[in-house]
Every structure is written in C-alpha cells, then in structure tokens.
Amino acid sequence: MKRSAPWPQRHPRLTMWTVLAVGMIAILLVAAHGKGFSVGQFGWLVASCVALAGACSWIIGWE
Numbered sequence: 001m002k003r004s005a006p007w008p009q010r011h012p013r014l015t016m017w018t019v020l021a022v023g024m025i026a027i028l029l030v031a032a033h034g035k036g037f038s039v040g041q042f043g044w045l046v047a048s049c050v051a052l053a054g055a056c057s058w059i060i061g062w063e
Contacts, residue, residue, distance in 0.1 A: 012061075017053055017057040020053040020056060021053035024050075
C-alpha cells in the first residue's frame with residue numbers, strides 16, 4: 001500500500017504561507033514590544049501580516 005506524502009509536500013504553498021506568517025508575526029512582536037499598541041491594533045497588525053504572507057507566497061508560486 002502506498003503511503004501518502006507528508007503534508008508539506010502535498011501543500012507547498014500553504015506550508016510556505018504558514019512559515020512566512022509565523023516569521024513575520026515573530027518579527028512584528030519583537031519590533032512592536034513596548035510601543036503602546038492596544039490589543040485591537042495588534043490584532044489588525046497580525047491579520048495584516050498573515051494576509052501579506054499569503055500574498056507573498058501566492059506571488060512566489062507564480063513561477
């Protein structure tokens with residue numbers, strides 16, 4: 001019986017999106033620490049980072 005490929009091999013763009021989003025959010029949290037943002041502002045910044053990471057992975061996948 002054939003084994004299915006691991007999730008990252010089956011979904012390379014989603015994997016790239018996830019890794020890029022996690023990295024961008026980590027950098028955001030380090031850079032914005034102590035700047036006085038509210039929870040709502042942090043939420044919008046995190047959502048923007050995730051959307052930007054998705055756009056970047058989509059553009060990289062054009063090849």
